[in-house]
């Protein structure tokens with residue numbers, strides 16, 4: 001049975017359908033990306049799952065218990081960081097952890113948690129939060145989300161404002177927790193980062209789920225493409241088109257897709273006395289796959 005099961009959820013803001021029959025699942029130990037354009041309904045969905053937002057119909061089941069706006073029991077085993085963490089300027093990191101642990105019976109070990117989230121060094125424990133950088137605040141937010149030893153952690157845009165090293169460290173932390181069995185539901189606009197992290201994707205558009213898939217399945221939307229620099233790019237584009245392949249010229253490179261394999265492309269181009277100067281195979285790009293799926297959905301396909 002899935003750890004989180006969201007079934008046929010609806011939510012309206014006036015006439016606006018923010019969630020329209022939303023259904024998806026999250027399995028233990030899986031990192032799931034909730035992905036979609038601005039205003040698609042990601043935050044609303046995350047808020048509903050964490051019991052912060054009411055919904056008009058459907059059900060949310062987490063770890064065998066129902067989650068509603070009025071039933072928060074299940075949240076004992078769920079952590080979340082939605083937008084910015086609630087941080088008090090005059091408290092230290094350790095004081096925050098003690099504060100957030102107050103209403104939980106078996107909190108995580110503070111020292112271990114601070115080590116895991118890298119908030120143990122540099123006198124972090126003794127400094128007041130008003131002196132923290134954005135990255136430090138974000139790491140503290142993640143530590144707070146982990147205080148209840150959660151089975152599921154919900155992170156809305158957790159990489160916002162972080163420098164590349166902090167993003168890298170955060171990815172490592174999430175992956176190691178997932179390997180221990182913790183599940184994650186993450187939304188982010190940083191698709192390159194998500195691509196390196198998530199196991200499954202849930203794609204949302206205009207309040208509707210338009211696809212749920214493993215990352216590998218999802219990549220099948222993005223056809224294999226070859227990017228070439230040649231001695232005569234215009235001729236290479238024409239030649240590819242005459243073979244029935246899709247071909248465009250993009251920033252000085254010929255982009256070819258639709259051929260059966262790379263050898264076909266090389267043979268045709270070499271056969272026309274055009275020299276290939278560089279060649280790259282491009283496949284499995286989350287951004288490209290997402291744009292393709294959203295474009296088909298918006299066309300009503």
Ligand SMILES: Nc1ncnc2c1ncn2[C@@H]1O[C@H](COP(=O)(O)OP(=O)(O)OP(=O)(O)O)[C@@H](O)[C@H]1O
Pocket residue numbers: 013016017018036037038039040041042043044045
């Ligand atoms: N409290 C609210 N009152 C009225 N409309 C709302 C409210 N919260 C969200 N909406 C609307 O519901 C829709 C979904 O919003 P939501 O914030 O969930 O989208 P999102 O996918 O998280 O977008 P973003 O990526 O921009 O954060 C939007 O059209 C938004 O304007």
